[in-house]
Amino acid sequence: MGSPDAARRWPEERQLAFVNDHAGRLIASGLGMDPSSYDTLQPTQVQLQHRPGAGISALYSLRDGSGFVGLTTENLPGPVADDLGATPYTQLRIPGYEVAPQGFDELVVSVWRHPRDPKLPGLASAAIPERAEAAFGDGDRLTHLETVAYRPLRRAVLRASFARDEPELTERAIYLKVMRPDLAGELVERSRILAAAGLPVPEVLAHHEDGVAAFAELSGASLSRLIMHDGGRSLDPNVLVGLLDRMPAAVVDLPHRPAWADRVDRYASAARTALPQAAYRIDELERGVQAALEAADRGPIVPTHGDFYEANLLMEENRLVGLLDVDNVGPGRRADDLACLLGHVAVLPAVDPRYVYIGEALDHFGKVFEQRCDPRALWGSAAGVAVSLVAGARVPGQGDEWVPAALGRLEAAERLLARVPS
Structure with missing residues (x-):
């Protein structure tokens, strides 16, 4: 049985509904504005993140063009004022009777102006052009700065372009990865371990204590x-397996992080929140993935990438030239890395209908991967990876237009699970 306290917490589906229904009021209060003026803000949701067991986070643009505002229901410590008396975020306390007569505990919603992310202190130095130029320009002028990815409270990736006019015009681009300061140090360590072993990872150019690491741009x-x-039939899948086999033994000594499929219960919960109409199908998938993994020989612990899929593999024609996103490098099982690729490949048609050869790709890669691990572990884990991608199909500001994409990812997971040998 769950603890009595757990029953008093706001269910995450109610947190999500409350945030979506009252964003304007929450933002106005969090920014110290008169709550009666919240209608003039007309915030547009541009980012939504649901981390099962942690809470809801979202990013909004404001109608008046004054920038972006973030809010989260995740647990944060009370804000501490800086030397000028300013606090990086405001915490609002919502009584439980707002949503249920039986009375949940109060819900704490933290609100901040971007880029003052409560858990990413280095985001301002990377996202404000003048500060990025001073910190990473090395005397060159900043010509362009764009945000490639941003997950509130978790990480951000920005691409910065620089130019120098003397003695002749030269241009270069770097990537700035913004993380929690402790995790940024771990990322840099992982990158250097892999580079020393000859793997094609981006060169570390700088690492700042505020959690920003700069990396060289790779071709491909x-x-x-x-x-x-x-x-992918012009690529020998053994090239990918060989890349993983080249990972140094020292990786096994790094901290362990659970594989995507090992957290299928959490991702299934997020998928049910996004697609309540498909809850039964998601339940069946969750049970199926867990059963496949329980029956499988998952293999020994080996060095793994942890997020091994097509977007993190750079090619020049059919030659592998780059390996990106090494945040999750550590000990794991070979089937988990190979399954990560298959799970992501399987959902590509739900992302872009131009991917018309996915069945052939799964057959092509799967035939080789099955020779390296138990097919039950491979396809069961791949289905778990696809489940982890269902809730991510939700696109803020599109109403229900994202639902077919989410259902497409769900169907891909079901097809992967159907490949598990009986």
Whole structure:
């Protein structure tokens, strides 16, 4: 039985509904505005993140063009004022009777102006052009700064372009990865371990204590282009297996992080919140993945990438030239890395209908991968990876237009699970 306290917490589906229904009022209160003026804000949700067991986070743009505002129901410590008396975020306490007569505990919603992310202190130095130029320009002028990815409270990736006019015009681009300061140090360590072993990872150019690490830009295009062109059949899958086999033994001594499929219960919960109409199908998938993994020989612990899929593999024609996103490098099982690729490949048609060779790609890669691990572990884990991607199909500001994409990812997970040998 769950603890009595757990029953008093706001269910996350109610947190999500409350945030979506009252964003304007929450933002106005969090920014110290008169709550009666919240209608003039007309916030537009541009980012939504649901971490099962942690809470809901969202990013909004404001109608008046004054920038972006973030809010979260995740647990944060009370804000501490800086030397000027300013606090990085405001915490609002919502009584439980707002949503249920039986009375949940109060819900704490933290509100901040972007880029003052409560858990990413380095985001301002990376996202404000003048500060990025001073910190990472090395005397060159900043010509362009764009946010490639941002997950509130978790991480951000920005691409910065620089130019120098003397003695002749030279241009370069770097990537700034913003993380919690302790995790940024771990990322840099992982990158250097892999680089020393000869793996094609981006060079670490700088690492700042506020959690920002700068990396050189690599050439090449994502493996996804090859998969779109011919299902990846012009690439020998053994090249990918060989890359993983080259990972140094020292990786096994790094902290362990659970594989995607090992957290299928959490991702299934997020999928049910996003697609309540498909709850039964998601239940069946969750049970199926867990049963497949329980029956499988998952293999020994080996060095793994942890997020091994097509977007993190750079190609020049059919030659592998780059390995990205090494945040999750550590001990794991070979089937988990190979399944990560298959799970992501399987959902590509739900992302872009031009991926018409996915069945051929799964057959092509799967035939080789099955020789390296138990097929039950491979396809069961791949289905778990696809489940983890269902809730991510939700696109803020699109009403229900994202639902077919989410259902497409769900169907992909079901097809992967059907490949598990009986």
